Amino acid sequence: xxxxxxxxxxxxxxxxxxxxxxxxxxxxxxxxxxxxxxxxxxxxxxxxxxxxxxxxxxxxxxxxxxxxxxxxxxxxxxxxxxxxxxxxxxxxxxxxxxxxxxxxxxxxxxxxxxxxxxxxxxxxxxxxxxxxxxxxxxxxxxxxxxxxxxxxxxxxxxxxxxxxxxxxxxxxxxxxxxxxxxxxxxxxxxxxxxxxxxxxxxxxxxxxxxxxxxxxxxxxxxxxxxxxxxxxxxxxxxxxxxxxxxxxxxxxxxxxxxxxxxxxxxxxxxxxxxxxxxxxxxxxxxxxxxxxxxxxxxxxxxxxxxxxxxxxxxxxxxxxxxx
Amino acid sequence: xxxxxxxxxxxxxxxxxxxxxxxxxxxxxxxxxxxxxxxxxxxxxxxxxxxxxxxxxxxxxxxxxxxxxxxxxxxxxxxxxxxxxxxxxxxxxxxxxxxxxxxxxxxxxxxxxxxxxxxxxxxxxxxxxxxxxxxxxxxxxxxxxxxxxxxxxxxxxxxxxxxxxxxxxxxxxxxxxxxxxxxxxxxxxxxxxxxxxxxxxxxxxxxxxxxxxxxxxxxxxxxxxxxxxxxxxxxxxxxxxxxxxxxxxxxxxxxxxxxxxxxxxxxxxxxxxxxxxxxxxxxxxxxxxxxxxxxxxxxxxxxxxxxxxxxxxxxxxxxxxxxxxxxxxxxxxx
Numbered sequence: 001x002x003x004x005x006x007x008x009x010x011x012x013x014x015x016x017x018x019x020x021x022x023x024x025x026x027x028x029x030x031x032x033x034x035x036x037x038x039x040x041x042x043x044x045x046x047x048x049x050x051x052x053x054x055x056x057x058x059x060x061x062x063x064x065x066x067x068x069x070x071x072x073x074x075x076x077x078x079x080x081x082x083x084x085x086x087x088x089x090x091x092x093x094x095x096x097x098x099x100x101x102x103x104x105x106x107x108x109x110x111x112x113x114x115x116x117x118x119x120x121x122x123x124x125x126x127x128x129x130x131x132x133x134x135x136x137x138x139x140x141x142x143x144x145x146x147x148x149x150x151x152x153x154x155x156x157x158x159x160x161x162x163x164x165x166x167x168x169x170x171x172x173x174x175x176x177x178x179x180x181x182x183x184x185x186x187x188x189x190x191x192x193x194x195x196x197x198x199x200x201x202x203x204x205x206x207x208x209x210x211x212x213x214x215x216x217x218x219x220x221x222x223x224x225x226x227x228x229x230x231x232x233x234x235x236x237x238x239x240x241x242x243x244x245x246x247x248x249x250x251x252x253x254x255x256x257x258x259x260x261x262x263x264x265x266x267x268x269x270x271x272x273x274x275x276x277x278x279x280x281x282x283x284x285x286x287x288x289x290x291x292x293x294x295x296x297x298x299x300x301x302x303x304x305x306x307x308x309x310x311x312x313x314x315x316x317x318x319x320x321x322x323x
Numbered sequence: 324x325x326x327x328x329x330x331x332x333x334x335x336x337x338x339x340x341x342x343x344x345x346x347x348x349x350x351x352x353x354x355x356x357x358x359x360x361x362x363x364x365x366x367x368x369x370x371x372x373x374x375x376x377x378x379x380x381x382x383x384x385x386x387x388x389x390x391x392x393x394x395x396x397x398x399x400x401x402x403x404x405x406x407x408x409x410x411x412x413x414x415x416x417x418x419x420x421x422x423x424x425x426x427x428x429x430x431x432x433x434x435x436x437x438x439x440x441x442x443x444x445x446x447x448x449x450x451x452x453x454x455x456x457x458x459x460x461x462x463x464x465x466x467x468x469x470x471x472x473x474x475x476x477x478x479x480x481x482x483x484x485x486x487x488x489x490x491x492x493x494x495x496x497x498x499x500x501x502x503x504x505x506x507x508x509x510x511x512x513x514x515x516x517x518x519x520x521x522x523x524x525x526x527x528x529x530x531x532x533x534x535x536x537x538x539x540x541x542x543x544x545x546x547x548x549x550x551x552x553x554x555x556x557x558x559x560x561x562x563x564x565x566x567x568x569x570x571x572x573x574x575x576x577x578x579x580x581x582x583x584x585x586x587x588x589x590x591x592x593x594x595x596x597x598x599x600x601x602x603x604x605x606x607x608x609x610x611x612x613x614x615x616x617x618x619x620x621x622x623x624x625x626x627x628x629x630x631x632x633x634x635x636x637x638x639x640x641x642x643x644x645x646x647x648x649x650x651x652x653x654x655x656x657x
Contacts, residue, residue, distance in 0.1 A: 162341045167591035167636070169598065170629055173617060177625060178352055250464060257466045258599060263618045278469065285472060296469045303464035311460075 034239075034316040041316065047308030054302050058113040067094075067104035069111040070270045074102025087288045099277070099291055100284050108272035109294055115273035116302065119187055120253045126191025127252075128245050131198025134160060138199065139206025139237070140229040157203070160196040168193040168251075169258055176264040183266040183273070190255045194248045201244055205237035212236075239317045246310035250303035257299055274298050327648060331641055342633050346626060347391050353622055395630065401623035405616060410627040413612065419502040420490055420608030423520075424601065425593045427528035432535035432589070437582065440543025441575070447548065455540055462537030467596050471530035471603035478526060488605035491520045527604045531596050535589040542585050546578040553577070580651055587643030591636040 038044045067073055075081075079088050079098065090097045096105035138156040141149035163171065172189035179185040209215065210233055218228045257275030259265050265276050274295040281291035394400075400410035443455040479487035486492070491504050498511045505524070508517025550556060551574060559569045594610075601610035609628065616624035 158337055158341060162338055162345065166629065167595035167632055169592075169595035170632055174349055174625065174629060177617075177620070177622065178349065254464065254466050258468065261466075261468050261599065262614055278466070282472075285476065289476065292469065292472065296466065299466060299469075300461070300464045304460060307460055307464060 034313070037316040038312055041312045043308045044312030044316070047305045047312060050301060050305030051309060054113060054305060055117065057110055058117040061110040062114055065107035065110045067107045069103065069108045069272050071104070072102040073104060074098035076102070087284060087291070090290070096294055097288065097290060100280070105291065105294060108277060109274075109298060112272035112274045112277055112295065113298065115271060116253055116256075116275070116298070119183070119190070119256045119273065119275075120249045123187040123190035123252045123256070124194065124245055124248045126188060127194030127248060128198055128241070130191070131195040132202055132241065134195065135199035135202030136206065136234060139203040139210075140233070142203065142207050153203070156199070160199045163192075164196040164200075168255060172255060172259055173262065173264060176259060181264050181267045183271070186256050186259050186265055189259065190252045193255065194252070197244060197248070198241060202237060202241050205240050206233050209233045209236050240314075243310055243314045243317060246306055246313060250306035250310070253299055253303055328645065331644055335637055335641065338637060339634075343392055343395065344388075346630065347388055350622070350626060400627035400630070403616070403621055403624050405619045405621045405624075410623050413624070414609060414627060414631065416502065417607060417609045417612050419504070420606060421594070421597050421601070421610055423503060423505060423524060424527055424531060424597055424606060424608055424610075425590070427524045428531035428535065428593055428596070429586075431528055431532035432539050433586065436536045436539030437543050440540040441547050441578075443540065443544045444547035444551065456544070459537035459540040462533045465533060467530060467533060468599040468603055470533055471527065471600045474526050474530055475603060485526045486523050490523050490606055491516065495519055523606075527600045527606050530603070531593060531600045534596065535593060538585060538589060539582060543578065543582050546581045547574060550574050550578045576650060580647065583643055583647055583650065587640040590639045591632060594632050594635065
């Protein structure tokens with residue numbers, strides 16, 4: 001809407017317009033823009049909805065389960081005799097039936113969601129923390145450090161490459177062999193597996209950032225290198241790491257299930273965890289395949305949720321796709 | 324080219340050196356120490372002491388490490404505590420099965436994955452694209468051993484199309500030459516034996532291929548999409564090359580670079596996937612053996628497997644790097 005004020009008025013209007021646009025640009029950060037694009041992506045919405053439900057069930061669900069997850073109610077009531085292959089399926093009272101020890105499967109699924117989430121989150125955090133420190137030091141050293149920096153960088157990266165040379169499952173198995181089978185072991189083992197991925201990612205991203213103009217500008221202004229690394233390079237390099245963390249949550253849950261399958265999971269199967277439940281169900285596949293299918297579907301859907309959201313975040317944060 | 328190969332081979336030395344140190348530390352840190360690893364849980368204190376002396380565990384650590392490396396170089400991986408036979412012998416017997424299985428998995432993953440990924444990219448936004456992207460997402464999210472059970476339950480136990488377990492029907496009485504059952508059948512012209520071995524490979528091969536297949540489809544699709552937007556493709560089309568030439572010489576060749584790299588990275592995953600699928604299908608390869616050794620705490624077997632996988636992985640990635648430089652001449656210069 002331009003009111004005619006003559007040439008001078010037009011000029012002012014144009015200036016105001018330009019200023020407004022610049023304000024607008026300054027206001028939209030990478031994350032805001034990414035969030036806006038996430039909201040328009042149906043895959044992201046589906047992933048987010050799955051995850052919200054999963055987290056809600058995991059956090060709140062255990063308070064509302066109809067039966068205790070370790071309560072062998074089916075055996076007490078004489079309904080379950082797994083030795084004779086009698087394991088009743090879903091009914092009005094027991095929505096998903098019983099497991100081989102006469103426990104209510106629905107209650108175990110709900111409580112298991114919490115354990116599964118715990119395993120996924122803790123192991124990812126372990127991988128993220130260790131990987132980010134290694135990658136961050138290597139990236140800072142490589143990007144800013146001169147000859148010594150290059151040496152530190154290549155030493156750290158050789159170590160990371162070595163970890164990468166071991167297939168994740170084997171790495172987890174060897175760690176589990178060291179520490180003995182337990183839930184903590186599973187979390188550490190699965191976490192260590194993702195260390196090289198996070199380290200490489202953060203390093204690569206930091207090196208790319210170190211070559212950008214704003215780092216050159218900060219350097220020429222005389223800002224200390226350590227400060228540039230911490231306040232400029234690291235925050236700008238975090239996007240791919242966060243995306244990877246989301247994707248890693250999916251693989252962590254699957255990998256934990258594989259460890260349970262190989263007998264390295266939590267030996268105390270009273271605490272329900274989907275991977276352990278899936279592994280425990282194997283001898284009864286012929287009688288009640290549902291015992292394996294429920295936890296498997298839980299794992300698949302949750303992993304799908306994390307993967308969908310992670311992929312959508314990757315797309316949303318991709319600078320190439322930015323306007 | 325020759326210098327490139329030599330340089331890459333030299334770069335292997337620090338990796339393998341570091342790996343040997345890691346394995347050495349790992350072996351020493353196992354619960355109960357190496358003597359338990361060799362004796363199992365049953366050893367008496369005297370036996371333990373003797374083993375410690377025999378292993379030279381009272382000597383300086385560097386001497387011990389030197390001996391460890393020498394044994395590894397001589398392929399002496401110790402004795403399996405569960406079968407009481409040399410780990411190397413056990414592996415040599417079972418290796419052919421695992422090689423057949425992983426090669427089958429790779430053939431399925433590459434043979435289906437690359438064309439499917441390419442088609443999905445060409446038909447972007449259409450039904451085929453959505454199906455392959457959705458399918459590959461699910462493929463990544465299904466635990467391999469669960470998929471193996473499902474395949475087995477449906478196609479072997481219910482429909483009876485494929486055998487449920489083993490590597491070959493023992494009643495065929497096939498002649499053994501190399502222990503590669505398919506190869507043996509072809510070499511001795513026992514066609515039915517070869518066909519039967521292939522038949523036994525289908526289901527475990529499919530289960531094993533699921534994750535690499537999903538990853539290859541996604542990477543191929545993404546990579547083809549990126550190349551299709553390149554200026555040189557437009558130029559090639561504009562100068563009137565046939566669609567076939569553009570596709571083969573310009574699009575596929577350039578799009579294959581990331582795919583080939585990922586194939587190298589996937590081999591390690593395939594070998595550990597074999598541990599899971601072989602167990603489900605009672606397929607007598609290294610994988611099933613290792614799965615047993617995990618529950619039996621058979622550490623020499625475990626260590627041997629880690630070593631083999633690491634070496635195979637490093638070698639495969641070397642081959643990948645080399646083929647990379649064949650596809651893309653620019654790599655050689657660097």
